Amino acid sequence: MTLSKEDRVRELARLVGISIAESELSEVADRFDSLIEEMARLTQLDLSEIQPVTIFPEEE
């Protein structure tokens, strides 16, 4: 069974414990889906050797 984008977001929201108004489900779903689609473009990059540091050293 394929979930609608709204159903998927409703279920994710339930899992993370936040409440999303029915009237805003579509907007949240569009924002979420577009972000995931954009992030999917990063799979083309070779990131296997990269450590995801938060603070860069002062001298490089």
Add this chain to the structure above:
Amino acid sequence: MARDELAFLSATEIAEAIATKQVSPVEVVQAYLDRIERFDDELHAYITVLRDEALAAARQAEEIVQRGGALGPLFGVPVAVKDQFWTKGILTTNGSRVYRDFVPSEDATIVARLKEAGAILLGKLNLSELAMGGTQHPPYGIPRNPWDLERTPGESSSGSGVALAAHLCAASVGEDTGGSGRGPAACCNAVGLRPTFGRVSRYGMTPMCWFADAAAPMTKTVRDCALVLGAIAGYDSRDPYTSRKPVPDYTAQLAQGIRDLRFGLIRELQEHDDMHPEVRRAIYDALEIFKDLGAEVREVSIPMVALAGAVFVGVADTEGAGARDEILRSRADELDAATRTRLQAAALVPAKVYNRAMKARVLLRQQFMRALQEVDILVSATMPHPPPKHAALTAPFKGTDDVRSRFFFRRSYTGCYALTALPAISIPGGFTSDGLPIGLQLGARPFAEATLLRAAYAYERATPWHDRRAPAAVG
């Protein structure tokens, strides 16, 4: 000089005029208060105006001048800060109803340092809710761009941009997580600097993304920017990530010229199809000016840079949702709909996606550092288009394509420096044929703010843009 004209002086000129007793701090503060009263009902730059406090501070400053006391570099200069910085005993709303009763018990470090330098705080400036962007119904009024009231002044340090363009303060400090200082500077024909991460303390600044947030000097001129940066930069024991590197006199090298500098146009940002043609033209014109001033100019490639907007949202919004978890769970109904849906979407991002974005951020930094081995200064537009209309910016999204085109791409221009923790400045770079400001953005190596300011100053001296007055600022 007529009192109203005092407000059009730069911060540097005001400090000099006060130090040489040509004007009194009271006259200057009164000039700004008069303008705020006259213009701000329409412009909504300010959330809180500190009329009595500013006048009291000005009278105290006048006594110090009269008795020949020591004067700091910003002595008597009326400043205003984004309402994201804590101010002791003064309401700090973060542009949100959620914080409508928040009165901090101490000053943010940058506020304390502005005061130590002699500045007089005129008030707290409007911003997009929680320093994010796209707020549909700003609870403290819609900040209006003095260059065109129907257009946005940029986000999220909107009030700082408006106040500078309308001469409602002499200088400001905004905040720049992904372009929130440089964007409003570009939209309002002002100067906005994002310093290297760690150069300026974040203590007392309500966070969005703790490793990208940066206090951002916003000013009318590049020299003023150097002055303000010098006043607020430096180690702070209350922010463990501030650098212990010495703070140079950022004004000292300004006039040294740029013959020794190499400028690199970021090809991927300049050639993007979505770039406005007049903005593109302005950036090419800027390169000619750098050449005329004796600098070397070339193109550089940063292959990943067009993805920076998406990576930025993946990283910063997710961090922001984490930082606002309690608000999202218990007070989401008090947020503006755009803030709420943006944070809610970010709260759903899976860990593997966040992890990938964080790795991409490191790869982007490597690409920037490589480019900065070839050149000293990176060049691009600050925004790919002139300031959009309010209605276009805040309309609800219509599908994922609309989100992509309106939300992600434009963030690549400024978000790339936030992700890579590098310093960048936006300066007035010209106007479109219908009179809208264009921002020119320059970037540099870590802690190379002095070089960045020198390049910006050379361009400013060679162009007339910063001298223009916004239509709504002259009534």
